[in-house]
Amino acid sequence: MDTHYLNPKLDRTQVRKTLERESCILIRDILQTEVAETLYRSVRDQSDWEHTYMVGNVIKQEKLSQLRNKPPAELQQRQKSLLEQARRGYQFSYNRYSILDAVLKQFDAGNFMHVFLHYLNSEAFVGFAHDITQDREIAKLEAQACWYAPGQFLKMHQDNNPPNEDRRYAYVFGLTKGWQSDWGGLLQFVDQGKVTRTITPGFNTLTIFKVPQDHQVSYVAPYALQPRFTVTGWMRAK
Numbered sequence: 001m002d003t004h005y006l007n008p009k010l011d012r013t014q015v016r017k018t019l020e021r022e023s024c025i026l027i028r029d030i031l032q033t034e035v036a037e038t039l040y041r042s043v044r045d046q047s048d049w050e051h052t053y054m055v056g057n058v059i060k061q062e063k064l065s066q067l068r069n070k071p072p073a074e075l076q077q078r079q080k081s082l083l084e085q086a087r088r089g090y091q092f093s094y095n096r097y098s099i100l101d102a103v104l105k106q107f108d109a110g111n112f113m114h115v116f117l118h119y120l121n122s123e124a125f126v127g128f129a130h131d132i133t134q135d136r137e138i139a140k141l142e143a144q145a146c147w148y149a150p151g152q153f154l155k156m157h158q159d160n161n162p163p164n165e166d167r168r169y170a171y172v173f174g175l176t177k178g179w180q181s182d183w184g185g186l187l188q189f190v191d192q193g194k195v196t197r198t199i200t201p202g203f204n205t206l207t208i209f210k211v212p213q214d215h216q217v218s219y220v221a222p223y224a225l226q227p228r229f230t231v232t233g234w235m236r237a238k
Contacts, residue, residue, distance in 0.1 A: 005035045005119055006128065016132045024189060024209035025132075026199055030173070036204040040175045042112040043145045043229045048102075049095040053082050064095060079151070092154040094217075095147040099231070116231065117143045129235050132208070135168050137237040148185050148228035153219040156190055158212035159234070166237035167211050174205035175229040183224035190214040201228050208235075
C-alpha cells in the first residue's frame with residue numbers, strides 16, 4: 001500500500017482558506033480509497049472496545065467483553081444512572097479503543113490503526129496540518145477509534161485543554177457507511193445554545209475544527225442499523 005495516504009487530488013489551498021474563514025471544515029474523500037477501506041476494516045473488526053462514560057467528575061472505562069456477561073437488570077440500572085447524570089450535567093457514553101495507548105504498550109502489533117497513527121505523526125501528515133492550519137507549532141497527533149451504538153451520545157463540551165497538553169485543533173476521520181440522518185449521531189456545533197452546523201456521519205471524510213469550540217454528538221436512536229465509526233483526536237503543540 002502507498003505510504004502517502006492522502007488523496008492526491010486534495011486542494012490544500014482551498015482547505016486552508018475555508019478553515020481560516022469558518023474555523024471548521026469537512027473534507028470528503030480525504031484518504032486514498034484503499035487506505036480508507038483498510039482503516040475501516042481495522043476499526044470494524046476490533047474486539048477490544050471499552051465503554052467510556054462519567055461518574056461524577058471521574059471518567060470510567062469498562063471492557064465491553066466484561067459488560068456483556070453482566071445480568072440484564074444490572075446493565076439497565078447502570079444505563080439509568082448514566083442518563084440521570086446526563087439530565088443534571090455533563091455526560092457522555094460511547095465505545096473507544098485508544099490507539100495511542102495500544103501503540104505505547106506495544107499491544108496488538110500490526111493493527112492498521114497503529115500504522116495509521118504513525119502516519120498521522122509523520123512528517124508528511126504533520127506538514128499537511130501545518131499547511132492547512134498555518135499553525136507551525138503543531139507537533140503531534142493522538143488518536144482513538146470511537147464506536148457510537150444505539151443509546152450513546154456526547155453532550156456539549158469544548159475540548160478544553162487538560163494539564164500538560166496544548167490542543168490546537170480537533171479532528172474526526174469519518175468511517176461510517178450507510179448512515180441515515182434520522183438515526184442521530186450527528187456532530188453538531190453550538191453557539192449560544194443554538195446549533196449552527198450539523199455534520200452527518202459519513203465515510204472517508206475528515207472534519208477539522210479549532211478548539212475550544214462548543215460541539216456535541218447527538219443521541220443515537222435505538223433503531224439505528226449501522227455502527228457510527230470514527231478515528232478522532234487532537235492536533236497538539238505538546
